[in-house]
Amino acid sequence: MSTTAVLADSTAAPPAAAASLRRYAAFAARRTARALIVIVLAYVLVFLVLAALPGDPISAQLESPQAGYTDAQKAQIRKFYGLDQPVLLQLLISLGSALRGNLGLSLSTSQPVTTVLGDAIGSTLTLATTALALAVLIAAVLGLLSRLLGPGPLNALVRALPAAFLSTPNFVIGLVLIQVLAVGLGLFSLVDPDSAGSTLAAALTLAIPVSAQIAQVLITALDESAGQDYAEVALARGLPPVQVVLRHLLRPSLLPTVTVVGLVLGEVLGGSLITETIFGRTGIGTVVQKAVTAQDVPVLLAAVVLSAGVFVVVNLVIDLLYPLLDPRLRGTEATR
């Protein structure tokens, strides 16, 4: 469509623009529907995996001899939690009420699951966004250095750092940061996990492995752009190298970089489990950990699907932004 659309644009702009808008809307609607289906299927998958769980706190409580429930009472309590139904029926009931916004009650605290998650999500979102921002910053510095430093040991070091970052377990990074920054230098207090210093250290723990993946993609993309003719032309025109890198190499490298930022979000959300535990924060990660210990299926299910949902939605937004960011992709969205 590209050439005809360009021609049409110059002569009769409104119809072409409307058609392209319609096509984009259809693409957006299709992608959104697909993302919603993925979230629902993730719910189903996690539900079925957890249904294989041998025990749950309700049954454990009911069967314990000290509790002294009569058989009728046991049956009544099981019925209240829907545990007397076959698994598939339980799934349908649970999915149905989840779609209406009711995630059920926590088996260990009897609080609504939405309350449990609502209390925790703010802390995790703060942590995750700070971590992503730090990761992008670190990756950008490494990427620019990989281009601006000439060949030599320093450049080799910059290019080797991402692999080293990726290979170090995040719990070791977190514990070393605590040891050095909090215990050694006294930069933040271990008592208040929500202080700015502690949050930054926790975010750095998450950011270091994640920045490595972003940096690897960015460095590869920059290397590729550097081999293009337009980069050589820009240098031949006498532009200083810094400007060539920033204006001519960085811009075409942004698209793959944005893609990988969306993908590493999954690792940030998964990694929050360990990071929040180490830094004593109360977030989705610690909610998951407590739910695992207590075999609290409704909370675990909701927390995992919530993380998957955040991941899917952010990546959906990135997908929808592509055609707006890159003119070359406009018009091709219909085929995806």
Place this chain on the structure above:
Amino acid sequence: MTTAAVLSPDPLTATRPLTRARRRPPITVLLSFGVIVVVLAWSLAPGLFTRHDPAVGVPDDKFTAPGAEYWLGTDHLGRDLLARIIHGTASSITSALIAVAIGLVVGGALGLLSGYLGGWVDVVIGRAVEVLLAIPGFLLAVVVVTALGYDTRNAAIATGVSAVAVFARLMRAEVLRVRTSVFIEAARLNGGSSAYILSRHILPNAVRPVVSLAILQFGVAILVIAGLAFLGYGDPPPASDWGLLVADGREHLIRAPWLVIAPGLVIAVVVLSVSRISSWLDQGRTR
């Protein structure tokens, strides 16, 4: 900084002739192989590398800093840390191998079917892979290990499950790449059956990038399993899986930081070596 450096495809190798890089593996790759050999030896015959007992300590020597007697120091029971690391190797390495095997076999088979058969099979498998990719990998592993029960073997299975999608996606892409080649068409025109074409033509051509991914995933699996062990979802103490050693050391971080740093470094060096070997194999393919 020279202007040429900004434009060279890769400032590190630009000055070196490509042929030399190809003939002999770089020194970092040789070192990485060395690390892997040491780790394999540790897991096969731990007793040869340490004379200390990993489970019984000398209480008088507790919290000894790294030195001549205890190379990596001792823990709160006076147990030699190096002995514990060496004896924990077999479990850490085996479980990572199990995880990769599960991901490779299940994911590879799914990707192969999806790419070769196409149609509704591709749609169904593609959607399942999409769902698996949507759940953050570590959380998926935690969910699976919760359902299976906490021990190292189950942590390995859970890690394998969380790697299935990555293998399926790569295998499918490779099959699609190979499937349209002229020699596949020729084999089909010669009357080759689907099974024959899959096993003799498609699989061998798709296998190299998948092997490189498998090696990379071996490193990832070590990290994930160590994370699960750190959270207590693996074998309980006195097992000495690497992740568990860090978790034990965490209690004494301020008094004896080596209890965290030494096993942490061992994990990092092993994973780094594995990923170096994987990327070296990958480069060999693209050159």
